[in-house]
Amino acid sequence: MAAATIPRMTIEDRLYLIRFKADKESHLVIKDPQVCLDCETKPCTTFCPAHVYEWEDNRITVSYEGCVECGACRIGCPPGNISWRYPRGGFGVSYKYG
Amino acid sequence: MAEEKFDVIVVGAGPAGTAAALTAAKAGLDVVVVERGDYPGAKNVMGGVLYADMMSSLIPEFWKNAPLERRIIEQRYFLVHGESAVSIGYRNPQYANDPPNNFTVLRAKFDKWFAEQAEAAGAFIITETVARELIRENGKVIGIRTDREEGDLYADVVIIADGVNSLLAKQAGFHPEWKPDQVALAVKEIIALPKEVIEDRFNIESGQGVTYEFFGQVTNGMVGNAFVYTNNESLSVGLGVMLADLVKSGLHPYDLLDEFKSHPMVAALLKGGETKEYMAHLIPEGGVDAMPPLYGNGFMICGDAAQMVNALTREGSNMAMESGRIAGEVAKLAKDRNDFSVNTLSEYQRRLEKSFVLQDLHQFRNTTKYLEHNQHFLSLYPELADMALHEFFLVDGASKREKIRRIMDRVKQKRSLWRIGRDFYGLYKNMK
Numbered sequence: 001m002a003a004a005t006i007p008r009m010t011i012e013d014r015l016y017l018i019r020f021k022a023d024k025e026s027h028l029v030i031k032d033p034q035v036c037l038d039c040e041t042k043p044c045t046t047f048c049p050a051h052v053y054e055w056e057d058n059r060i061t062v063s064y065e066g067c068v069e070c071g072a073c074r075i076g077c078p079p080g081n082i083s084w085r086y087p088r089g090g091f092g093v094s095y096k097y098g
Numbered sequence: 099m100a101e102e103k104f105d106v107i108v109v110g111a112g113p114a115g116t117a118a119a120l121t122a123a124k125a126g127l128d129v130v131v132v133e134r135g136d137y138p139g140a141k142n143v144m145g146g147v148l149y150a151d152m153m154s155s156l157i158p159e160f161w162k163n164a165p166l167e168r169r170i171i172e173q174r175y176f177l178v179h180g181e182s183a184v185s186i187g188y189r190n191p192q193y194a195n196d197p198p199n200n201f202t203v204l205r206a207k208f209d210k211w212f213a214e215q216a217e218a219a220g221a222f223i224i225t226e227t228v229a230r231e232l233i234r235e236n237g238k239v240i241g242i243r244t245d246r247e248e249g250d251l252y253a254d255v256v257i258i259a260d261g262v263n264s265l266l267a268k269q270a271g272f273h274p275e276w277k278p279d280q281v282a283l284a285v286k287e288i289i290a291l292p293k294e295v296i297e298d299r300f301n302i303e304s305g306q307g308v309t310y311e312f313f314g315q316v317t318n319g320m321v322g323n324a325f326v327y328t329n330n331e332s333l334s335v336g337l338g339v340m341l342a343d344l345v346k347s348g349l350h351p352y353d354l355l356d357e358f359k360s361h362p363m364v365a366a367l368l369k370g371g372e373t374k375e376y377m378a379h380l381i382p383e384g385g386v387d388a389m390p391p392l393y394g395n396g397f398m399i400c401g402d403a404a405q406m407v408n409a410l411t412r413e414g415s416n417m418a419m420e421s422g423r424i425a426g427e428v429a430k431l432a433k434d435r436n437d438f439s440v441n442t443l444s445e446y447q448r449r450l451e452k453s454f455v456l457q458d459l460h461q462f463r464n465t466t467k468y469l470e471h472n473q474h475f476l477s478l479y480p481e482l483a484d485m486a487l488h489e490f491f492l493v494d495g496a497s498k499r500e501k502i503r504r505i506m507d508r509v510k511q512k513r514s515l516w517r518i519g520r521d522f523y524g525l526y527k528n529m530k
Contacts, residue, residue, distance in 0.1 A: 051350070095206045098205030
């Protein structure tokens with residue numbers, strides 16, 4: 001009997017399933033872009049579970065609209081270069097199941 | 099919002115905050131709960147297991163009305179190596195009787211219901227509101243500043259239950275930022291399957307459920323584990339690893355989850371399921387060593403915000419509820435004495451020390467660290483267990499004595515018996 005195969009999902013597919021209400025302003029702010037330039041591994045681009053951070057054209061882009069508010073980037077960024085707060089009340093992720 | 103004064107402000111409507119609010123409101127105190135989600139539960143995530151004992155002490159016979167998914171009758175642990183696994187489990191259908199032992203929930207539904215019970219007891223719940231900082235005066239916490247206009251709230255005591263990020267206590271300087279080796283990052287999916295399919299696949303009746311925990315290769319050598327829990331018409335499927343390990347690995351957590359879902363043993367359980375939701379959350383795993391002061395003049399800290407999780411037994415929601423209930427009781431005691439200083443609030447710590455919460459956290463304070471520093475428990479030992487049992491169960495004409503000799507030879511090639519003895523003695527010592 002062939003083993004069951006489970007279709008792989010992209011992170012975009014996954015985020016599409018979540019209900020978000022994005023604020024106009026980002027609740028995630030890179031404190032000093034130079035620090036990211038000097039950061040060798042840029043681990044935020046891999047460990048963030050919502051793939052909020054991407055290295056493009058020599059800078060970190062921050063897709064805060066898809067942030068699931070876990071807080072991992074604030075703690076995991078090696079030089080502590082991410083200023084992190086909760087989105088304003090009524091904004092951000094809103095789970096149906098949780 | 100006009101300037102208002104309450105007996106108690108509770109920040110956060112999760113298991114800790116709602117337990118505190120319900121307890122204090124039932125005791126006749128004037129309670130306000132500040133919750134940042136659209137509704138209590140909208141921002142709340144866990145693996146999915148809650149515990150009846152702590153619920154019963156808050157709401158007797160809660161199971162008659164609460165939105166529970168399935169009562170857990172079987173807990174099973176899998177040590178995975180390659181396509182094979184060694185497993186140990188315990189099944190007892192009596193766990194499904196009243197009162198249940200533990201059960202799965204979907205937090206968005208359960209927390210909403212739980213908060214409604216606090217509301218019915220008289221607590222006032224304000225949603226869509228973020229508590230940004232504590233207001234202090236003369237070394238005493240006297241209220242909170244919210245992100246609403248004129249959103250300052252005042253109370254005799256603030257119960258801080260704002261979850262694992264614990265931003266309020268950090269902002270107030272009660273604890274430093276958590277370190278990457280003090281939190282785990284977990285990702286999870288809700289995967290829908292028909293009720294009958296779940297019951298067939300997991301060998302359970304209607305209303306019964308199982309928890310499967312997976313250790314070993316599923317986390318690529320990182321400290322952590324993966325799980326499959328049964329809900330009524332869905333499975334909670336997730337994976338969590340220490341954030342420090344994940345940062346170093348260069349891996350996407352959702353790719354690790356995909357790998358886990360594709361493992362032949364897991365894929366067979368999920369086949370045909372449809373992912374309904376994806377979520378991520380931190381788990382505090384620093385234990386007592388990371389714990390902030392639990393109380394001070396005018397405040398108490400409960401649940402995840404105070405690092406109250408036993409990572410080894412994946413218990414957290416029970417500690418949150420227990421600490422919340424005790425905080426609610428101590429708030430009542432403080433009101434009766436009209437003393438909200440450390441003199442009375444220190445009773446919170448004393449009662450927690452007598453409860454399983456601090457006793458368990460003290461007992462296991464070094465266990466996670468021990469596993470982190472001895473990673474062969476999650477890599478080498480699953481491999482050896484796989485090899486030994488594969489050899490033992492394979493019928494190939496060799497005598498049992500010969501088989502045991504082969505097994506011991508191969509074990510000794512990987513690690514000396516003396517080292518193995520030392521590893522397990524160390525584990526035992528760190529769990530005593």
